[in-house]
Amino acid sequence: MPNLADKSDTSQDEPLLACIPSGPGDARSQMTDIVNKETRSRMMSGICGRDTRPELLPRRALHARGFRYRLQVKPVSGRPNLVLPKHRVAIIVHG
Template sequence: MADIVGPETRSRMMSAIRGRDTRPELFLRKNLHKRGFRYRLQARDLPGRPDLVFPRYKAVLFAHGCFWHMHDCRLFKWPRTRREFWRSKLEANRSRDERNLAALAHASWRIGVVWECSLKGPARRDPEEIIDQCAEWLYSDRDSLEVAGYNCQK
């Protein structure tokens, strides 16, 4: 099936997608700040530039988009055009994520990931439940947290 927009339009649309200050990230920032958590944003000195860094808790939190990070859920679908380009790009994203998470774990950081599907789509969770899970994890001594939508494979 052909793309419904031309290549120039598709290129403009894709280039407008942000790498920071996304809706999921802003949701986490606003609600965790309301609960009294203080954090740094996009720490350049850490592998993967985590979206939120909580130095007091030695924890980082990523707000991952399901498409860009190849999450196994309904929100991820392989593009129908330029398949080889997208396959190599998305697989490179996934291997970079793995390297960055390993480097953070090696440096004794606790790592949390909140997937986009937990906040939107048919499998979304209650927003308060997501913030409760994040807050509980930050106060705990658990090494990792992963919040995905209901019925997600991961």
């Protein structure tokens, strides 16, 4: 039985990264879509990035308590969902 701890010649070993796809252009990393192009387009058009339920809950709560805010402020780093300029607070809602 060979002793694996004394293995000094590693030049003949296969590289460990050979089985990992190199990027989006690699044929092994491409997945086939299970729906056709028209169905995928209809599905994706229904996804919105604004006014989602997780965003509306804190907006309604803040407004009811008298806080005034701005939505989706571009100049602020990270483009937060809510910005309270008077209090210098930015809120990012994940969801």
